[in-house]
Amino acid sequence: MNEPAPEHRRVAAVAPGLASLLGYRARWLGRDVTAGLVLTALLVPQGMAYAELAGLPAITGLYTSILCLVGYAVFGPSRVLVLGPDSSLGPLIAATILPLAGADGDPARAIALASALALITGAVMIIAGLTGLGFVADLISRPAMIGYLNGLALTIMVGQLPKLFGFSVDAEGFFGDVAGFVTGLGSTVPAALAIGALGLVLIVVLQRYLPKLPAVLVVVVLSIGATALLGLAARGVDVVGPLPQGFPPLSLPDVRLSDLLLLVPGALGIAVVSLTDTISTASSFAAREGRTIDGGREMTAIGAANVGAGLFGGFPVSTSGSRTAVAAQAGARTQLTGLVGAAAITLILLFVPGLLRDLPQPTLAAVVIAASLSLTDLPATRRLFRVRRAEFVLSMTAAIGVVLLGVLPGMAVTVALSAANVFRRAWWPYRTVLGRAPGLPGFHDVHSHPHAERLPGCLLLRFDAPLFFANARTFREWIDELVHVDPDVRWVVIAAEPVTDVDTTAAEMLRELTAAFERRGRRLVFAELKDPVRRTVERAGLTGAVDATHLFPTIDAAVAAFRDLTGASWRSPDRAVGPAEDRTDG
Known part of the structure; x- marks a missing residue:
C-alpha cells in the first residue's frame, strides 16, 4: 500500500473529507x-x-x-x-x-x-x-x-x-x-x-x-x-x-x-x-x-x-x-x-x-x-x-x-x-459483607451467597466506590452499625480494590475510625489497596494510623494473618443477611 503524499496528509489533517474526495475512484461515481x-x-x-x-x-x-x-x-x-x-x-x-x-x-x-x-x-x-x-x-x-x-x-x-x-x-x-x-x-x-x-x-x-x-x-x-x-x-x-x-x-x-x-x-x-x-x-x-x-x-x-x-x-x-x-x-x-x-x-x-x-x-x-x-x-x-x-x-x-x-x-x-445519578451512585454505592462460598475460589457477596462461611471476629467488607466527602459519613456509619451488631469483631478488613480514590475528608474519617478502633482493641485493615490510592493515603498523613500492619496485598493474606493471630476457623452463618450488611443500588 502506497504511503499518502505529504500534501495529502496535510489536507487530511485539516479537511479529511476533502482529502478523501481528492483520492476519489471513478468506479464509485454511479x-x-x-x-x-x-x-x-x-x-x-x-x-x-x-x-x-x-x-x-x-x-x-x-x-x-x-x-x-x-x-x-x-x-x-x-x-x-x-x-x-x-x-x-x-x-x-x-x-x-x-x-x-x-x-x-x-x-x-x-x-x-x-x-x-x-x-x-x-x-x-x-x-x-x-x-x-x-x-x-x-x-x-x-x-x-x-x-x-x-x-x-x-x-x-x-x-x-x-x-x-x-x-x-x-x-x-x-x-x-x-x-x-x-x-x-x-x-x-x-x-x-x-x-x-x-x-x-x-x-x-x-x-x-x-x-x-x-x-x-x-x-x-x-x-x-x-x-x-x-x-x-x-x-x-x-x-x-x-x-x-x-x-x-x-x-x-x-x-x-x-x-x-x-x-x-x-x-x-x-x-x-x-x-x-x-x-x-x-x-x-x-x-x-x-x-x-x-x-x-x-x-x-x-x-x-x-x-x-x-x-x-x-x-x-x-x-x-x-x-x-x-x-x-x-x-x-x-x-x-x-x-x-x-x-x-x-x-x-x-x-x-x-x-x-x-x-x-x-x-x-x-x-x-x-x-x-x-x-x-x-x-x-x-x-x-x-x-x-x-x-x-x-x-x-x-x-x-x-x-x-x-x-x-x-x-x-x-x-x-x-x-x-452519577453522584448518587458514588454517594450511596453498593456495599456488602463478603464470605467464603464452599466450592468457589475467592470471597463472595453474602447477599448472592447467603450460606457463605464467615470468619468469627473478622468482618470482610467491600465498598464499591471511591471514598470522598459525600460518602465518608455513609462509610463510617455502615461499619459502626455492623460492629454494633457483632461486638466480638476484632478486625474489619476492607476489600479496597474498588476504592479508586480517597480524598482529604475521607482520609480524616479513616484516621478517626482507625483511632477509635485501636482504643477498643480493634483493627481497620485494607486489602488490595491500589498503589495510587496508597500514595494518596500516605500523602494525607495516614501512614501513622494505617501503617504496614494494616495493609495487605490480597484478602487471602489479610485473612491468613488474622487466623494466625487468633486461630479462628470458618463457620456457617448463624443468621440470614440483614439490611445493615447489604444494600443494593437502585
Missing part, C-alpha cells in the same frame, strides 16, 4: 450519484418540515441542507454520515429564537436569530472538537436521553396536531398546545385532515413493511398530485406555495449583542444533543465497516457544517441516523453523495422553485409527526422498568421535565439528572 438523488428526495421535504418545526420559513430548511452537506463533505471524516435539519433540534431552536423574535413573529428576524444560533453552535462544537471537550456529551446518560426524547416526541406531536387538522393555535407550552388543539377542533378542515392523516399512516406503514422504499418521497409525490387533481387548496388546505428563487448571499446575521448572549444557552443545549447524536450514529456506521471514529474530528466537522449554514441563512443541524441509513442502503461510497444532494437541491431552487408549491402543510405535519415517532423508544423504557427501577424513574422524570417545563429547561433537567 453509486454515489444514485444515492445522492435518492437522498435528495428525503432531504427536501424533511428539510422544509423541520424548518417549520423550528418556527422558520420552509425555504430555510433547503438552504440549511445545502450548506451543511457541503461543509461536512469538506471537513467530515466519515464516508457516509449525512447531516441536515433534525427533528430533535427543531423544538430547541424554536424555544431559543421565538421568544426573541417578538410578538409579531417577524420571519426575517427569526431567520437572523437562527443563523446566529447556528454560528454559535458551530463555534461551540469546533472548540469542543479541538480541545477534547466532547466528553460533555457523556453528561447525558442513556436512560435520561431516552426520557428526554420520549418527552420531546410527545411535545412535537401535540404541537403538530393543529397543522395536521388544518388550523393553527397561538399557545405556549405543552398544556397550552393541548388546550388550543381541543378548543380548535371545531375549525378542522376535513380535506386537510384527510390528506395529512392518510400521509401519516402511509409513511408509518411503508417504513414498517417496505423500509427500502422512500416513504416520505412517496407520500410527498402523492399528496402534491392529490392537491393538483382534487383542488385541495380551494377546499381550505394550506400549501407551501412557490419557493423563492435563487440562493441567499454569504452574510453575517444582523442581530444585537444582547441577542447573542441570550442565544448561548440554547446553543449549548443544541451542541450537547447534536454531539450525542453524532457520536452514537458515527460509531454505529463505522462499526459496520470495522472502523473506529475520531470524535474530535467529527465534532469539528459538525461545527463547520453549522457555521456554513449560519452564514447563508440556515439554522443548527445535526447528524441524521435515518438519512445516513438511506444513503448507505442506496450504495453511497463517499461524501460525493452529499454533494450530489446539495447540487440537486440548488438546481431545484434555481430553476424549478415551483416544484413543491402544491405540497400540503398537513403533509409536512405528517412528516414531522412520523419523525417524532422515531424519536421514541418505548421498548427501551420498558427494559429500564424491568432491569433498573431507579433509572426508569430518572428517564420518566426527564420526559416529564420536557413536557412540563419546556424543551430548553427540559434539556437542563436531563443533564442535571444524569449528573445527579
Whole structure:
C-alpha cells in the first residue's frame, strides 16, 4: 500500500473529507450519484418540515441542507454520515429564537436569530472538537436521553396536531398546545385532515413493511398530485406555495449583542444533543465497516457544517441516523453523495422553485409527526422498568421535565439528572459483607451467597466506590452499625480494590475510625489497596494510623494473618443477611 503524499496528509489533517474526495475512484461515481438523488428526495421535504418545526420559513430548511452537506463533505471524516435539519433540534431552536423574535413573529428576524444560533453552535462544537471537550456529551446518560426524547416526541406531536387538522393555535407550552388543539377542533378542515392523516399512516406503514422504499418521497409525490387533481387548496388546505428563487448571499446575521448572549444557552443545549447524536450514529456506521471514529474530528466537522449554514441563512443541524441509513442502503461510497444532494437541491431552487408549491402543510405535519415517532423508544423504557427501577424513574422524570417545563429547561433537567445519578451512585454505592462460598475460589457477596462461611471476629467488607466527602459519613456509619451488631469483631478488613480514590475528608474519617478502633482493641485493615490510592493515603498523613500492619496485598493474606493471630476457623452463618450488611443500588 502506497504511503499518502505529504500534501495529502496535510489536507487530511485539516479537511479529511476533502482529502478523501481528492483520492476519489471513478468506479464509485454511479453509486454515489444514485444515492445522492435518492437522498435528495428525503432531504427536501424533511428539510422544509423541520424548518417549520423550528418556527422558520420552509425555504430555510433547503438552504440549511445545502450548506451543511457541503461543509461536512469538506471537513467530515466519515464516508457516509449525512447531516441536515433534525427533528430533535427543531423544538430547541424554536424555544431559543421565538421568544426573541417578538410578538409579531417577524420571519426575517427569526431567520437572523437562527443563523446566529447556528454560528454559535458551530463555534461551540469546533472548540469542543479541538480541545477534547466532547466528553460533555457523556453528561447525558442513556436512560435520561431516552426520557428526554420520549418527552420531546410527545411535545412535537401535540404541537403538530393543529397543522395536521388544518388550523393553527397561538399557545405556549405543552398544556397550552393541548388546550388550543381541543378548543380548535371545531375549525378542522376535513380535506386537510384527510390528506395529512392518510400521509401519516402511509409513511408509518411503508417504513414498517417496505423500509427500502422512500416513504416520505412517496407520500410527498402523492399528496402534491392529490392537491393538483382534487383542488385541495380551494377546499381550505394550506400549501407551501412557490419557493423563492435563487440562493441567499454569504452574510453575517444582523442581530444585537444582547441577542447573542441570550442565544448561548440554547446553543449549548443544541451542541450537547447534536454531539450525542453524532457520536452514537458515527460509531454505529463505522462499526459496520470495522472502523473506529475520531470524535474530535467529527465534532469539528459538525461545527463547520453549522457555521456554513449560519452564514447563508440556515439554522443548527445535526447528524441524521435515518438519512445516513438511506444513503448507505442506496450504495453511497463517499461524501460525493452529499454533494450530489446539495447540487440537486440548488438546481431545484434555481430553476424549478415551483416544484413543491402544491405540497400540503398537513403533509409536512405528517412528516414531522412520523419523525417524532422515531424519536421514541418505548421498548427501551420498558427494559429500564424491568432491569433498573431507579433509572426508569430518572428517564420518566426527564420526559416529564420536557413536557412540563419546556424543551430548553427540559434539556437542563436531563443533564442535571444524569449528573445527579452519577453522584448518587458514588454517594450511596453498593456495599456488602463478603464470605467464603464452599466450592468457589475467592470471597463472595453474602447477599448472592447467603450460606457463605464467615470468619468469627473478622468482618470482610467491600465498598464499591471511591471514598470522598459525600460518602465518608455513609462509610463510617455502615461499619459502626455492623460492629454494633457483632461486638466480638476484632478486625474489619476492607476489600479496597474498588476504592479508586480517597480524598482529604475521607482520609480524616479513616484516621478517626482507625483511632477509635485501636482504643477498643480493634483493627481497620485494607486489602488490595491500589498503589495510587496508597500514595494518596500516605500523602494525607495516614501512614501513622494505617501503617504496614494494616495493609495487605490480597484478602487471602489479610485473612491468613488474622487466623494466625487468633486461630479462628470458618463457620456457617448463624443468621440470614440483614439490611445493615447489604444494600443494593437502585
